[in-house]
Amino acid sequence: MRKLLTLLLVFHTFLSLSGQTKERDSILQIAEKYRSVSGAKELNNIVTKAQKGLIVKNTKDSLYAANLFLLEAESLFYSWDIPVLREKFNSAINMSPSTDEGQILKVETIISSTYMEVPIGFEMSAYTKTKEALSILENLKSEPPTDLLLSIYESLMILNSTFGDTKKQKEYRDKANKLFEKNNFDSSRMVAFYTANIMSLYETDTNESTILYYINKIRKFPNKIELPNFKYVDISASNRLTKYYYNTYKRGDKTALKKGYDIIAQTLQKYSKDKSMSYHIKEAMHLKCEFLIAENKFEDAFKINSKLISISKKNDRRFHFNLAQRMIILLGLDKVADAKELVFDTLDEFHTGQDELKNDYSNFSTRNIVDYTSLFLDISDAFNKHKKNDADVKKLVNTWNNISLNQFQKSIDNKLTTKKTKALFKRVISNLLTAHANEDDQQFYVSQLLETIENIENTIEWQEFLQQRNYSKLNVVNDFKFEEYAITNALIEARIKEEDSTISTLELQLEQLKTNFKSKNPNIIKYSFSDFKTSDFKQSLLNDEVTLRYETIKDSLYTFVISKNNIELKNLGSSKAILDLTKSYLNDIKNRIDATLKAKELYALLIPNQVEKFKHLNILPDDYLYKLPFETLINSNNNYLIENKTVLYAPYLALLKYSIKNDSLVTENNTKLMIFTPAYETAADETTDVVVRGNSYRLDGAEKESKLISELFPNTSFSDYSATKENFRRYAPDGQLLHLSMHASLNSTTPQLSHLIFTEGNTDNKLYLEELYGMNLKADMAVLSACNTGVGEFELDKGIVSLHRAFTQAGVPTTVSSLWSAPDNATQKIMVAFYKELKLGKTKAEALQLAKLNYLKTTDNPMLKTSFYWAGFVINGDNKAIMLPNSEINYWLWIALGIAAALVIILLYFRKK
CATH class of the missing domain: 1.25.40.10 (Tetratricopeptide repeat domain)
Structure with missing residues (x-):
């Protein structure tokens, strides 16, 4: 390919x-x-x-x-x-x-x-x-x-x-x-065009007539004599049509089976005696074996595979695939001992490392081809059927699973992330989970599995992030990767030649290259290089803190329950059933319908019993759970989750405890709080209580909110006609806290067109995600007091294109963002209370918890106490308290600490006396 x-x-x-x-x-x-x-x-x-x-x-x-x-x-x-x-x-x-x-x-x-x-x-x-x-x-x-x-x-x-x-x-x-x-092309160019179409179609779920159209265009080409490579093009197209039928058969179309066999028969009859086409003939034979394996006709497959291996040489480009296929056939025939004997030879053929393959396969290395992962998983699955009473086979299942994992990890770097990639990763994790379901040391295994998921998903999201950015600094990453590749290759050559001085020089160069890149690109490093360690994360947790990291694997929803001294993996049940219930529950919330029963049902499904004893809860959702405010779930005592726990969210564990810090960039001269409250010309038709921040009308609650917040901290406030996009781009990088009371708009068709809406001046008033990604912000926290800033309707996993993620990528470790259209008046009350708690030195999650509880306590109208009004805003990221030097709490705290220190010194002095 x-x-x-x-x-x-x-x-x-x-x-x-x-x-x-x-x-x-x-x-x-x-x-x-x-x-x-x-x-x-x-x-x-x-x-x-x-x-x-x-x-x-x-x-x-x-x-x-x-x-x-x-x-x-x-x-x-x-x-x-x-x-x-x-x-x-x-x-x-x-x-x-x-x-x-x-x-x-x-x-x-x-x-x-x-x-x-x-x-x-x-x-x-x-x-x-x-x-x-x-x-x-x-x-x-x-x-x-x-x-x-x-x-x-x-x-x-x-x-x-x-x-x-x-x-x-x-x-x-x-x-x-x-x-x-529209244009006329010569014969070669026409055939190249038809071939390109076939290559782009044979792996996709497309209409059969489309791919046949291009196949027939090649076969009926009038000027074959002008094309010296016509036979090559013809047989390649035939084999791709065969692969298309194989893929279609695997997707459930049984009629594709006969069509595939017919194409193979035509190919073998037409070209079997042409030695120049031997590579493609072998490919057609290999494909026939794949069809036979899919039908469980292992005896017939064995005969063809045996002939294929007998006419192939060890240096043939497809020989290693033939050995892998032989292993799967032998296992299908219950010839387990023969299959086991073939493992080393097969892996040795795939091995491309400079050193000879070790007997324990620990140094196995092959090309960075992501499709190899599927092949290795197929072999693992074939062995898995025979592991019941065979310890060696169990060990081989684990070997192939680990090789699949390593292959996937190596292959995803600098690849575009797609649904296909993600599905393959889920399959890898599912195999690992199934194989180790009854391991003795579950604590160790679960820790390793969590570490693997965290690091790989972080890498995948980094790739997605780069894909979303039209103006990304992609070349910065690739320059590093290419230089690393060149030095690594030179190192291999030097080691083969045993050139010690060259080895030392190159190792130093490689280390210096990595050090320089990390120092110049800390934000890039945070997302592109994954070195998460479960043990370090556990140690960073407080004694009364627990983390739930949800993961959908195959048809089930799992959660890792992580505390300072323990880690468990829980199967919560059918992911589809939980997804459907969550969707229904959220629909009720947004329509102000009583959803108490569903809130209790979701609590029972999503919150394991061992969580009850902890005060602080960190949540890392998966899939549709990104839209769910867990604070609204109700326990068996009829209490909201938020009544007993602080709740903090994050897309990844690393962002909870290892956020990028900008302390050195925040000085006494920096503005401590920067507020943006744009002016909108149109007045809202609705009453104050139901106005939401999602359309371009005037927000009375947002204006009042900004005024009251500005009275709490030293600030620079941009309101009305000064709250322009231009001023935000110019001044926001100097703020320690950013507060944006405004409208926001999410574009479900083109995510990059989602934007915050500033005052319309002489220039454009829409700040798009793409522009946020490119900014270098130094703030400890950005409060996005607008609509839908926490999740987009278009992207359910990790919220990569949501506005709150854009701020995170720009360097802000914590965001407060909304899960739905924020009610203007209720938001104003909660936000002001939130800042009052921050000023008292509360952690961010605790401050928001107390603000929401205060809203519920002080609101008399029961209709305005429904979850829609108070639960939409959530905190993502780092949870440390905001330390503003000019705040009252800091002033008195330092005085208290000074007095305490003086008393200790006096006490020690008199004890010595």
């Missing part, structure tokens, strides 16, 4: 150049002849001579220099010297002039630079660069070259298909088809 993708990426990238002098044209034409592996040395010599004495004075010089840098990069490509290659590619990109011709060359260079990324697993970088190249082409003054534009569309649709993003895959496929229909 990856090789074919790379070939398509390079297809029609380089165009003939114009605008050079005859001498320069001649040099470039000669260089063109050496654009191959065999001509690399000659190409480098030509470019090196051409670069001597070149002085860039004008646009033509710049274009010529950019061409030379690109040619130089190509001449060095197969040296695989990553830092040098990146330097040359970047030089070509930077030297490309702003003319259309220069921008086209820039696009060619960007695409060329992705060739070194796809083969080594940096698909996310390749994808981002390809989108950048597309953006450049689409913004040219003149029409972009159709060949180049088409190849970019093809690359994007194939990449998105690989990532499992069918929506984007279809978007780019439609664009490619539209462009193809």
